[in-house]
Amino acid sequence: MTNKLIARQLRTAGELLELTGGNAFRARAFASASRTVDRMDEPAAQYDVQELTTVRGIGKGIAADIREIVETGTLSLNESLLQSLPPGLPEVLRVKGLGPKKVRAMWQELDVASLEDLEQAAASGALASLPGFGAKTVQNVLASIEQLKVYRGKSHYAKALPEAEAARDALRAAGHRAEITGAIRRQCIIIDRAEIVTDASPEAAAAALSAYRVTDGMGTLPNGQPLHLHTASPEAFGTVLWRTTGSEAHLGLWREAFGEPDDVAEESEIFEAAGVGFIPPPIREGTWEVQAARGGTLPTLVTLEDLRGTLHNHSTWSDGADTLHEMAEAARARGLTYYGIGDHSRSLHIAHGLSLEELAAQQKEAAELNEAYAARGEDFRILTGSECDILQDGTMDFPDSALAELDVVVASVHINLSMTEAEATERILRAVANPHVDILGHATGRLLLRREGYPINVDAVLDACAEHHTAIELNANPWRLDLDWQHLRAARERGIPVSINPDAHVTDGLDDTRWGVAAAQKAGLEAADVLNARSREALLEWTGATVS
Template structure:
């Protein structure tokens, strides 16, 4: 473990504990407790060290006295004796057997105890040598499916980006609609509908009077490479592009309950069903089962939530992180919508590393109905070969002024703000002098290099930038790249307090690899009084469409339109910035 155990590191320990306990067949509710703690910690907006410093560890849902103590041990020593004792009972390699689809904790435990298998490689050898057949209950089909599962696990199937998942899901739905004209409704659900930054598999829901026929048609689509399982209402398939997709088909009258069930999250559904049970209703994807055995079906999600006395909850909020309490109290937020967006305040052009000139980018923005944009090319700094210095910024200013004059002359209500994306050095200085920044309409300050800093250094770096009187936006604040690097361990609360005090906007960068800030951080930042801006960071006119991913991310952070500066008019933005 690194010098600063990240939330991710610690979450991984608790997930591993849950897996090992489950393999050892320990109490399933204790297993569940560790698993939940791992999941919650993995998505926390601030470093665990920050929670502990404030004595707030036990306020984290799913973290009680015992787990809080273990977090403390991990933060202080990077070690956890309890975890080490488990690893002595079950070699860590046994855990990787769980990655094989179809192998769960019971099977993994038996493979270890009865055959001494302690890794994927050993499992493969044993399966190919026919040694698995010696186990009671292991028939030819089971062994065959394990062999297939091993190759799937070996392919290291990664979670896919939200943007790619949406493309595939929409293609799949279109294909299904074409194959089944009688389809009354079809939609994607799951983590994709909740807008998570990455998605493990596609969950497709379809409604038709003859549901089994829809399942059959689904499994026969040309996009399908292999059928994993198929019944009367569900099927699981592998697409040629490597993605896995699940379908649920229901009669139209059950659309609401099925959509709710299949959208999740798991934690949200468990909480929902507990609330239903408290009212004498047992809920499943088929509807509500009353105490007398009768079934209450729901054609819409609104009916599902209404049945237990709640308003409809937007999918982006369904993580069991307070949405039920807010729904009951009538305080659910009115979330920002893509149609609220009037500006994009972080765009590049061929003046630095963009692929289109300023006019092209501006016209793309006008096509989207925006009223203003900011052109924010890179400052000259280490590694940025085409970055702008003071002289080129002045030349760029003239080009933008000419374009604005042209729009005004043609009576077009559209304005281009002249900005820059200036680098924040590791110490928190800016790569351009103050007098140059003072000439610009708007300044985005971003860190691009040396992101592996201590929590203190990473936070101080950004806060120093916030305190610069010319900085208006902190771009992609933590600097994560999905699938390749974690973000800097920034204390979001501290950053947001400073941003609120100095009237600096925190960015939700909509780039499919970034989505930074993420939803949890947005929520935390808004709670601290900060205002955000959702920007595409487009380097090509097509990239302006990324805005939808940023909006979904902000919605996951409970953001309303008023808290998003690029939903404001140009005049309102100017007034807000000028009052710094």
């Protein structure tokens, strides 16, 4: 449990207390404790209640709350406060620019209890009657509402997949054949439903999935998303699986090339009958894959096992929850041969960015740990590095002399995100041109289902990466998956290596790499296209660092 996650729960408690009209002093105490935990150098999770009370700004009550968050992953106070509110009101808190004080005023004075209520109040002019709501604010509220409505009912692939797997496994446990299909099988990054093909009758499926309230082939997942069941006879199971997997565009291209397939028990028979190789489900989007199948040039998709190391990771040196040694050992335990440091640079104060002195001290620690690995004969090394901020003018947060000492430099934008396309593109182009930058990190800065990225000219950025020998990151955090898979084929065509980086802040965060691999597969990438599928020696030769 990271300090950031603990701080988020504490901040939510303060917001909900203020929203419900609770004790104002207590609400401020939660808000203050949230800031305190977020700024702590050591993981708050490692302290007991007594130790937490020695931290300025954390009393005994909140210390107990922190332990509850660490041990259960949630805070019961938040759950009880949520129960006391209209169901749609917490969603109003997500509107950009609205804090709990303003939301409470709208609730109490205008009966705003949902996004729809807020939209109506804004459109009617009632919202503008409240203090602090000028024309520009109302306009921004309406724009934010539209974006939130787009996000409704959707979830990340990383969240939807386990729930779909649980439903599939319940059908299998009841003795039925069942396979996940649709957007989840295609590994789409955003999911609005789960789909399963099964040979169970509607009645048998409803019995096996009683917890999902299935009626007439429709149910509901625990996350609230719809579950759609496609019933197939054993003789036609493969055809139904094929038909429900591919996008409409893919199915159209296939039918143009090969016609409608016959009913078959196994999906592979469809491809055999057409005389082409099996098209992997992730790439069945109706772009290049059918032509590649006809030409015999289907890719061998990269796998998690192809990766030799992990790059762009954080530790307690900046805003991570685990030490450098703990993070490196977690990478080694996963069979990797190198761990790339990616702690934040000095200007990102909110994430405890490293000063130049701290960067040097971190390099010293890495060297000492590497000496120990070498002495034990371990085929594993820590690669020095930084996730160095791209400043507003496109220059790097650390001087070139410091960057030149590092093995791998990831350049990323974190602050001043409100930019035009021209401004954002120029900022990134200047950073990519820096000879010490090895990887462009999360190129658009998006947070899926939370924040749109800043606009960039992707072609111009990729052209610059190709020109300046800079890799592009596929940030594997399921909230990012940035750069988007739809642009990664263009990177591949330009010969730009793609680095699948977990952006891990805890040891378990290293496992987010799987979601990046899923997106890379969707882009049709092979192991040869991926920077960290290279050996340590080949990687360092590419970055120009000294091999040790």
